[in-house]
Amino acid sequence: MRWVKYITIAIVNTFGVVIGIIWVAVPATVAQPSLNYQLALSGRQTDGDTPQSLPELYKLRDRLKVELDNSTKNPDNNLFSPEHWNRQQSKNLAEQLQNAQSQIQTEERAKNNWDDAAKIAARAVVIGRTSKADPATWEESQRLWQMALNHLRLIPHGSFLTERAIDKTIEYQGNLTVATYEWQVARSQQKIRAEEERVRELARKEQEKKEFARREIERKEQEKKELARQEIERQEFARQELIRQEREKQEFARQELIRQEREKQELARQELEKQELARQELARQELERNQQATPQPTPESTATATPAPVDLAASPTDFFFAGDTNRDGEINQLDEAGKEQWSLSSGALIVFNDPKSDRTKIAPWKQTKVSVPRRAAMLSQVNLTLSENFKTSQLFITADSIASPHINVFQKIGDGWQAVDISGTKPLVFSTNIVLGVEAKQFADRNWNGKVNLKATAENNGQQIAATTIQMGVSPWIIPANTAPVTEVQVSDRGAANSEFISQLKQAVEPTGAQLKIIQGENAWMQNIQKNGYIQLPEKSDIRQLNVALKSTDEPDQNPPDKSTQERNLRVIKIGNSRAENPVNQWSNGYGNLQVTPPIPGYPMGLAYYGNSGNASFNPEVLDFIQAQRIQGPPVDIDTSWLLTRQVDEIINFIPSQTPGKYVMAIVSPEAGVKLLEELAGKGYGEVTINRGLSNETTVSAALKNQALMQHNLNLQKQKINPILDKLKREFSLTDDQIVQVPAMFGYSGYAWWPNMVNSVPVNGNLLVSNPRGPMIDGRDYTQERLRQLLLPAGVSVSFLNDRYYQELKGNVQSATNTVRKPELQPFWQTLPNN
Numbered sequence: 001m002r003w004v005k006y007i008t009i010a011i012v013n014t015f016g017v018v019i020g021i022i023w024v025a026v027p028a029t030v031a032q033p034s035l036n037y038q039l040a041l042s043g044r045q046t047d048g049d050t051p052q053s054l055p056e057l058y059k060l061r062d063r064l065k066v067e068l069d070n071s072t073k074n075p076d077n078n079l080f081s082p083e084h085w086n087r088q089q090s091k092n093l094a095e096q097l098q099n100a101q102s103q104i105q106t107e108e109r110a111k112n113n114w115d116d117a118a119k120i121a122a123r124a125v126v127i128g129r130t131s132k133a134d135p136a137t138w139e140e141s142q143r144l145w146q147m148a149l150n151h152l153r154l155i156p157h158g159s160f161l162t163e164r165a166i167d168k169t170i171e172y173q174g175n176l177t178v179a180t181y182e183w184q185v186a187r188s189q190q191k192i193r194a195e196e197e198r199v200r201e202l203a204r205k206e207q208e209k210k211e212f213a214r215r216e217i218e219r220k221e222q223e224k225k226e227l228a229r230q231e232i233e234r235q236e237f238a239r240q241e242l243i244r245q246e247r248e249k250q251e252f253a254r255q256e257l258i259r260q261e262r263e264k265q266e267l268a269r270q271e272l273e274k275q276e277l278a279r280q281e282l283a284r285q286e287l288e289r290n291q292q293a294t295p296q297p298t299p300e301s302t303a304t305a306t307p308a309p310v311d312l313a314a315s316p317t318d319f320f321f322a323g324d325t326n327r328d329g330e331i332n333q334l335d336e337a338g339k340e341q342w343s344l345s346s347g348a349l350i351v352f353n354d355p356k357s358d359r360t361k362i363a364p365w366k367q368t369k370v371s372v373p374r375r376a377a378m379l380s381q382v383n384l385t386l387s388e389n390f391k392t393s394q395l396f397i398t399a400d401s402i403a404s405p406h407i408n409v410f411q412k413i414g415d416g417w418q419a420v421d422i423s424g425t426k427p428l429v430f431s432t433n434i435v436l437g438v439e440a441k442q443f444a445d446r447n448w449n450g451k452v453n454l455k456a457t458a459e460n461n462g463q464q465i466a467a468t469t470i471q472m473g474v475s476p477w478i479i480p481a482n483t484a485p486v487t488e489v490q491v492s493d494r495g496a497a498n499s500e501f502i503s504q505l506k507q508a509v510e511p512t513g514a515q516l517k518i519i520q521g522e523n524a525w526m527q528n529i530q531k532n533g534y535i536q537l538p539e540k541s542d543i544r545q546l547n548v549a550l551k552s553t554d555e556p557d558q559n560p561p562d563k564s565t566q567e568r569n570l571r572v573i574k575i576g577n578s579r580a581e582n583p584v585n586q587w588s589n590g591y592g593n594l595q596v597t598p599p600i601p602g603y604p605m606g607l608a609y610y611g612n613s614g615n616a617s618f619n620p621e622v623l624d625f626i627q628a629q630r631i632q633g634p635p636v637d638i639d640t641s642w643l644l645t646r647q648v649d650e651i652i653n654f655i656p657s658q659t660p661g662k663y664v665m666a667i668v669s670p671e672a673g674v675k676l677l678e679e680l681a682g683k684g685y686g687e688v689t690i691n692r693g694l695s696n697e698t699t700v701s702a703a704l705k706n707q708a709l710m711q712h713n714l715n716l717q718k719q720k721i722n723p724i725l726d727k728l729k730r731e732f733s734l735t736d737d738q739i740v741q742v743p744a745m746f747g748y749s750g751y752a753w754w755p756n757m758v759n760s761v762p763v764n765g766n767l768l769v770s771n772p773r774g775p776m777i778d779g780r781d782y783t784q785e786r787l788r789q790l791l792l793p794a795g796v797s798v799s800f801l802n803d804r805y806y807q808e809l810k811g812n813v814q815s816a817t818n819t820v821r822k823p824e825l826q827p828f829w830q831t832l833p834n835n
Helices: 002-014 016-022 054-073 083-128 135-153 162-289 495-512 583-589 620-628 670-682 700-705 707-732 782-794 804-808
Strands: 319-322 348-350 380-386 394-399 407-413 416-419 433-440 451-460 463-474 486-493 515-520 530-539 542-551 571-573 594-596 608-612 636-639 652-656 663-669 739-743 761-763 766-770 797-801 817-821
Touching: 054 083, 083 135, 083 162, 135 162, 319 451, 319 463, 348 380, 348 433, 380 451, 380 463, 394 407, 486 495, 486 761, 495 515, 495 761, 495 766, 495 797, 495 804, 530 817, 636 707, 652 761, 663 670, 663 707, 663 782, 670 700, 670 707, 670 739, 670 782, 700 707, 739 782, 761 817, 782 797
Parallel strands: 348 463, 486 515, 542 571, 608 636, 663 739, 766 797
Antiparallel strands: 319 380, 380 433, 394 451, 407 416, 407 433, 451 463, 486 817, 530 542, 594 608, 652 663, 761 766
């Protein structure tokens, strides 16, 4: 493998400046040469008498001298051995001795060059640690590193030190590159700042340009949708007009038949009256002739009584039509009150009844051919109870034109269900006790408010004799807050890469009562795949909770949903279409970028919030969906334009305290991160390692010397975090004692410079946090202890996990996991004001 190392040296020499720019600071442990001469060579196999070190060469030389002397003094007098054999043996020993002495000289020169290089490198290290490093200092450091490299290059290739010299050459060349870079920075710092300002201004203008283009596209898209909506309304109006005209025509024909029938009945009545008058006149005359005889019955006594017409004006008990208006799990006369006006607080609820396995490409609400319920147990019951007065009537169920494409209605027939025509053209199967089941094909969204007006009508001979209407609404989709209890934690198995993380996760999760589900072959960022939520329905003496998850539109349709092992009724849906984002903004649509607060004033079920990076905000269709639920919106946007992932869960997190109903909000604080480093340096811990085991491992002092990085984080605090904090206090009604500012550091592109402790997961009283790999002071991680101190007033227990695999991929614990959380015990309709 020696040729690989030569190639490495060439690469370092060629691209040294680039490597130097990427390095943030000189590691404190770099270039600490050993002055002790060690000759053991890695990778070299010992073979018999072949010397492996300089001492062995010395021994070989001495042994050869002894053998040569013996061969000269004691010649072999064996009569059977030729005399010239002794002479040849002496000659060979002499040659071997000469070769050994030559190799000893070579190795001694190599050792001298190695020692000189180590001493020079030690001087270079001392200069590199100078607190006040000016250009002259770095230039001297360059010169020393170059001298050390020159001495290393004088070591012959066949020496025992060759391979170690190659390794040291690579190390010294890297240090030379860093010294060169620091020298350039010292000379051109002002020029770099001006260039950065120019780049930022260009980026700002470009962002404004993209934002304008985005808004223009949205405006045109909205106009197109509005035109399409108007066209649909026009077509619907035309259809309804045709139906109305046809009904008017039928009504006119029906009325004409009734009129003709009434005329016929009137003529018959008049004829009967005429005959009755003639009969009465004959009877009167007969009575006059026989007035001395026994009196005869009068005409009035023989007149036939006309039965009174039946009045079919329906009373609530005669024509009862209602769902579970008061949401007590039963349908009775108490549900009559308020049944015509639905709100989140009262009125019969409908369930979004998605198919169990619908492989079609047609949206559920566009599927018109429905013969059976998707899931009969999910139907919302409506009762139609009639008196005997309606036994000859025809019964119809109709829905308003806006809602009718979004619902299905079924009639209970025996042990099964039969689809109901809700256009009003086909009557129900008659019964005095009709049970209907209603299901929604979708949740409320930007195109439908989730309400439906359902009308029951009774007709006799085509004439309406009774009618009543109820209004129902789809039960809204709700996101549980991070403070809610957890039943299951989900993580993707990445093989050996995250095996230690999964093991630690299991140890932290299982004692809390939650289960850990390990999913094979899934996306590493489980938080982005889907957002787990739920819906609530009333049942007698209980509340039914159904789990429904929004799956990312970027996830392939062929992948089966990640169903919880504890929540088998989990349904998975998608909202909107996949958006083609550029690679920089590809994470903005992930569900880690959509979160919800715990209950706050005005929002007893919490308020949704999301990350807005300007030109790549969270999916607007999902945001409209959240707002259409009218329970956790409108969502609040938070500036994430400065983050690499563009996701809001990298900035804030709500953590439950030990006091029920209380919580704190953790927010990243770059300023606190800088102060933490300054505090460590002030206590004399400047040479302690931070970011232990990570690719950017360094020391406290080296990090503080990187003034550009420190200033970058202080600017983030002032320009980004402080405005976000002011907005969150206002929008979420937070007080200072509810806010915990967690030390954090961010690189120039917006990635967490050390593991982000805010991107954490509360699980039943235990907070799962990334191990920040901070400085070890007296056997304890100083950064870990700082977080424990900050969370101590809330009584939060913390478990730190080794998420090095995810940190190197620019993510942390919450991004790597997903949770199934318990819904609120109190139903949403009991927590909300009337609306």
